[in-house]
Amino acid sequence: MEKTTKSSTANGILKCPTGIRGLDEITLGGLPRGRPTLVCGNAGCGKTLLGMQFLVQGASLYDEPGVCLSFEETAEELAANVTSLGFDLNDLIARNKLAVDYVYIEPSEMEETGEYDLEALFVRLGHAVDSIGAKRVLLDSIEALFAGLSHESVLRAELRRLFRWLKERDLTAVVTGERAGAGLTRHGIEEYISDCVILLDHRVTESVSTRRLRVVKYRGSVHGTNEYPFLIDTDGISVLPVTTLDLKHAALEEQISTGIPALDAMFGGKGVFRGSSVLISGTAGTGKTTLAAHFVDAACARGERCVIYSFEESPDEVVRNMSSIGLDLGRWIKMNLLCFHAARPTSHGLETHLIGLHKMVTEFQPANVVIDPISALLHSGSISETTNMLLRTIDFLKGEHITAVMTALTDPGGAPERTDLGMSSLIDTWVLLRNIESGGERNRGIYILKARGISHSNQIREFVLTDHGIDLREVYVGADGFVTGSARVAQEAKDESEALLIRQNIERRKSSLDNKRKALEAQITALRARVESEEQYAGQLIDQEQLKLKKLEGDRKDIKISRNLKTTPAMEAARGNGGRK
């Protein structure tokens, strides 16, 4: 206890950083300095590796040499085992940064007679520690002593002494122990190590394995209490520290292009917000990946780095397929602006994928991440787990101001707005692609289901894949409703011909009117001519009649004269009336 007060700080106890990605965050700084930590778990869960990484990182990053007292593997075996993780034990040993002492216990070669203690073990450990000035110790796994020596009460007393001894020398120790039965370790050594206990677990659910780590206890320190997934890969162990879901992301005002001008126009002309989460959902073959590829292409063209997490196609396939629509993603890969990570969803557990993403983001520092498709992740976890992990991922990406573009395959039977993951609430911008089936063909439609904070178009647009990428077409809305594809083309043609017909009609009407006018005018001329000729004829008749009349009057005079008749005034008047009329 006096050690505690000696090494205590404002935060409680001093921490010893492990250098293991994520673990130091969960434990808020590392393992308790100057105290032993128990790392327990079933066979094959990574206990030794965690211990070795603790030593190696201590030696190489923090200048704290370490001693490994190995009860199971020789120094050569250990060195070979961790070479694949990029640790060069032999080099560290040569530079006196690391010492490995293999403690070999063979019960058949050994006879026990009377009293003994394990002083030789202390001597060996002490010698190794002193020879390189070690600050860290790994005991892997101390429980092998129980298999080799039968005097359990002696062993227990000696173990207690050992841990006290380690504390007295201010050594930060990792002690591994195999888990068995209900207890944390087979021989209950957790009863001697009460400062910090880390439990590792390797679970297989539905043939997919996931490694998990939990800090069971950590005396004198706050620590994350959840089970955290961890990954063993070429860099050793990395734990995914689940960020606290506190929704405090700063909002960026900048809007970035989706790579399709017409789609940008639907987003008020400027595209989507940087650092937001974009979901592109749709049924099979609606062009989700293509749309995402456009986004990536535009981002790379702006000089931003992108990561594509592909669960369905290999990088080469994606590059080839996109080149068919005129997108050359290959050049961005060459320029180190684009990085692919392709894996089958079932190749790892869900968490492993996301730790991988986490790692990649930390290393590659992209501005945009594409996950294609998130629905594939369902193959490696239950719905609630998947949603949970996606939530963490989106949170993480948002925290880093990374724009996340995710595609999701929707069930053709269900409502298009429905994703299997129920993640609408996580999404800022949701672009929906759908097939519109009519007239014996399928066409692609695109619309914006939601776009938080952006005034967006309510239109459904048809989009066409051309040799030079995606092209958005105005959707034809006619008297017969909304038509697409060849129906749209046909409708457009039909309309054009109708218009032509009308124009022709007008022409025809105009010319027929003209003709009629001409005909009537001709008739008028003819009639006029007839009138003239009639008039002429009538004039001739009148002249003839007048001649006749004169002749008659001349004759009557002659007769009167010949008869010598005197005409009375009355006769004169009667004749005059009759003759004049």
Next chain:
Amino acid sequence: MSTRLNSSNDAGDGAGNDTWELRLYVAGQTPKSLQAFANLKRICEQHIPGTYDIEIIDLLKNPQLARGDQILAIPTLVRKLPAPVRKIIGDLSNTERVLVGLDLRARGKGA
């Protein structure tokens, strides 16, 4: 600094390769170590007089030697010769078991 205790006064004895080469690892002059040495000497005198060679190694003085013979417990008696190497840990107070451990008595007969 090891202490060598050579019992075979008649140098170049007829036993030839039958010389027993024994090593007793101790850590300081603890009562257990002293008792182990006393017990060992008594047993050797009784059973293999004149043909044994005891080397006492104090690990407090030579800690690096613990590794070579894979010493864990104190005291530990190592029979280097005749082969195979055998180890007996403890203060050697149980004579029967020591005899079994040194192959001076067939296994099973002992306690």
